[in-house]
């Protein structure tokens with residue numbers, strides 16, 4: 001039986017609709033407009049595209065969008081001065097500094113400067129710790145999006161074998177924490193894991209965030225498993241010179257023949273990341289004002 005192809009784009013549109021409804025209710029009931037500030041340091045073309053996407057999506061749900069583009073050689077002190085201003089600005093409920101940052105800056109130090117209550121990327125030590133201890137956190141957008149897709153696909157995740165390939169603070173670790181919270185048996189695999197194909201083959205839920213295009217093959221996938229592909233590698237388009245296309249960490253053609261359900265790239269996890277960024281901004285805004293949080297947008 002052919003696998004279900006999980007339509008992340010459609011699901012993300014639904015989440016954005018829920019966020020828009022929440023924003024409208026805040027405006028009507030309390031005169032509050034959630035605001036998201038995105039900071040971009042340098043001129044990386046891929047980052048420019050993402051940031052433009054985020055700006056557009058933020059406006060579409062009725063939020064304020066504050067874009068701050070800084071020169072590539074911006075000293076850390078200037079970046080921190082901006083973050084301090086955004087931390088203090090009551091119109092800003094979420095702050096995201098686009099990664100990667102130029103070499104002279106540190107992602108860790110930058111995230112640490114952001115008020116955890118406005119850390120809509122969920123990357124601060126405070127939010128990572130809150131998630132790990134099962135307390136109310138802001139959860140990193142991509143893992144949150146993956147969890148929403150998994151719950152939609154599978155209902156209860158309780159008792160399932162989940163394998164997450166990748167151990168980054170941005171994705172692998174928070175993904176594993178979320179799956180653990182859902183009562184999965186969680187394995188975190190990584191570049192030093194021995195017998196990776198064997199480890200993957202026992203997964204009911206296989207989440208691939210290795211950062212290597214098409215590394216996970218169909219014969220690593222347990223028949224009927226749900227496969228979530230977090231990889232986004234941009235490669236030159238095979239037919240059209242000058243254009244690029246995105247490929248995932250999973251070899252789609254071979255995996256789709258074995259899996260029960262699978263996310264495509266593009267159109268799978270990627271759109272959920274932006275939808276969850278908006279959801280987190282709404283959540284942060286509600287918390288800042290002591291108002292109830294919209295249901296279904298948080299864990």
Ligand SMILES: Nc1nc(=O)c2c([nH]1)NC[C@@H]1CN(c3ccc(C(=O)N[C@@H](CCC(=O)O)C(=O)O)cc3)C=[N+]21
Nearest residue numbers: 096097098099100121232266267268269270271273274
């Ligand atoms: N502080 C920070 N937080 C991030 O969350 C963050 C970041 N920095 N730096 C870069 C990565 C990457 N990322 C993506 C967001 C949306 C898509 C997305 O919408 N992808 C579409 C396709 C887009 C296209 O075709 O280019 C899809 O997969 O269907 C992909 C990747 C967020 N990131």
